[in-house]
Amino acid sequence: METKTFIFISLLLASCSSAVSGEPSTLPVAPPPVATTYYIDAAAGNDANSGLAEARAWRTLSHQQLRHLKAGDRVLLKRGGTYYGQLELSGKGTASQPVSIGSYGTGDLPSVVGTDTSMYAVRVYNSDYLTLSDIEIVNYGSRRQAGRTGLKIQCSNYGLSRNIRIKGVTVRDVNGSLVKEQGGGSGILIVNEGQSVGSRFDSLLIDSCHILRCARNAIIWSGYYSRHNWLPNTNTVIRNNLIEEVPGDGIVPIGCENTLIEYNVMRNCPDILPPTEAAAGIWPWSCDDTVIQFNEVSDHKAPWDAQGYDCDYNCRNTVIQYNYSHDNYGGMVLICDNGKERGYSIGNQNSTVRYNVSIGDGIRPKPTRQGMFSPQIHIAGRVEQALVEYNIVHSNPKPADSIDRTMICSDNWGGYADGTTIRRNVFYTAEPSRFDMTQSTRNRFEHNWYLGDYTQLPDDAERQTESSVYSRKVLAADAAGYRPLRLLMKPRMLYGRQVYAVDEHSIRKFFSDMER
Numbered sequence: 470m471e472t473k474t475f476i477f478i479s480l481l482l483a484s485c486s487s488a489v490s491g492e493p494s495t496l497p498v499a500p501p502p503v504a505t506t507y508y509i510d511a512a513a514g515n516d517a518n519s520g521l522a523e524a525r526a527w528r529t530l531s532h533q534q535l536r537h538l539k540a541g542d543r544v545l546l547k548r549g550g551t552y553y554g555q556l557e558l559s560g561k562g563t564a565s566q567p568v569s570i571g572s573y574g575t576g577d578l579p580s581v582v583g584t585d586t587s588m589y590a591v592r593v594y595n596s597d598y599l600t601l602s603d604i605e606i607v608n609y610g611s612r613r614q615a616g617r618t619g620l621k622i623q624c625s626n627y628g629l630s631r632n633i634r635i636k637g638v639t640v641r642d643v644n645g646s647l648v649k650e651q652g653g654g655s656g657i658l659i660v661n662e663g664q665s666v667g668s669r670f671d672s673l674l675i676d677s678c679h680i681l682r683c684a685r686n687a688i689i690w691s692g693y694y695s696r697h698n699w700l701p702n703t704n705t706v707i708r709n710n711l712i713e714e715v716p717g718d719g720i721v722p723i724g725c726e727n728t729l730i731e732y733n734v735m736r737n738c739p740d741i742l743p744p745t746e747a748a749a750g751i752w753p754w755s756c757d758d759t760v761i762q763f764n765e766v767s768d769h770k771a772p773w774d775a776q777g778y779d780c781d782y783n784c785r786n787t788v789i790q791y792n793y794s795h796d797n798y799g800g801m802v803l804i805c806d807n808g809k810e811r812g813y814s815i816g817n818q819n820s821t822v823r824y825n826v827s828i829g830d831g832i833r834p835k836p837t838r839q840g841m842f843s844p845q846i847h848i849a850g851r852v853e854q855a856l857v858e859y860n861i862v863h864s865n866p867k868p869a870d871s872i873d874r875t876m877i878c879s880d881n882w883g884g885y886a887d888g889t890t891i892r893r894n895v896f897y898t899a900e901p902s903r904f905d906m907t908q909s910t911r912n913r914f915e916h917n918w919y920l921g922d923y924t925q926l927p928d929d930a931e932r933q934t935e936s937s938v939y940s941r942k943v944l945a946a947d948a949a950g951y952r953p954l955r956l957l958m959k960p961r962m963l964y965g966r967q968v969y970a971v972d973e974h975s976i977r978k979f980f981s982d983m984e985r
Contacts, residue, residue, distance in 0.1 A: 504541025511550030549576035562598030583608035692724035752779030775799030801827035808883025851884030
């Protein structure tokens, strides 16, 4: 006993001495907690097991340990299995020891299937440095349920949630509501909230996921949207995701700053939304400094809007560049501001749309709120200082005489646009088209190509109405434009589908050739 007391006093004196002298303490440092791997096997597991080895795997998802994961912990679901219920995850990883949730074994991805009334099948809650990968998530239910999602990523009264990574996850068959005002539904829902503690995400990544047959939306946020209480998520990256058979909005960051959305594809959207519904492919709301680039959106069939891309309101400095839009009911892009919501909104400031390619858009076949309205570029409301430049809009023959053939419309939504610059774009129309700037102010058209017939051209002192380059390289090769304009893009495979991304070098060279 005396020996132990002597050792303790010696260590204490050494500590005090080092504190006085400024030298490092020689007291032992507690080792980091030992990481644990948990195994779950829907076929051969048993919840009476420890879950700490493949041979001692759990059977179900209902274990409290999964809600208190620590640095370096892993949760592995055996491939080929179907896991019914809800997978609740919360982990506190570090940069050097992230928490990871994935799969083991061979065969199909493990499938987590929500119950009939589940609002989500998987939730990542109040976590840091957590990676979820290589699983399938299904949340269908017997009927449509407002607010239903597949994967919910949430921080609530938490503070800063850092480095959540979702990679290689399939989310399919989510039976949410088709009506936005009812709460809709989604494949992936990101929620940051909190009254007592403001909460937000930093460096959230959603990469290489497949969102299939999810209603109403694919990937959407719910956060602080009012500029009176704006706590934005920062440094979000949404990349390389394939969205198929989703009828509503594709990717919609809300309350975010410095978001990068690139190399995503939305395609084969079903025409099932009620006639009241508006939706579009990829767009921010209540965001600053969003960059949307190298994406492809096609086949959008929403009853209203249905553009490939959108610079929406309560946003500053949105950049939409190097994207491909084709065969959508709406046009290539919407740039809008709801002037009636200026109480919490800053409007739409400094949106830029450049180096995008649109082919065969604006083919809405049935009446909507304004009849057959589907201009290739729609500018609505008091949009301020928008720039539209170096885009190729190739408008093909419409399948019916009643379909709108407007190239650009700038109209009223609680006000009119001011200070829009439209320069060095190629506007091609196979049938007579028009520009309708209504009461928008200080529009500047500079050195655009107006190819085809127009009932009236805008005031453009440097306008070009012919182009031997476009005639030779595009129209002579394929009047519909698909084959020659795809030479400006790089094809690639995404989940076994051939998709396209506009190549920055190729489209810049094309415009250089046009200007010679």
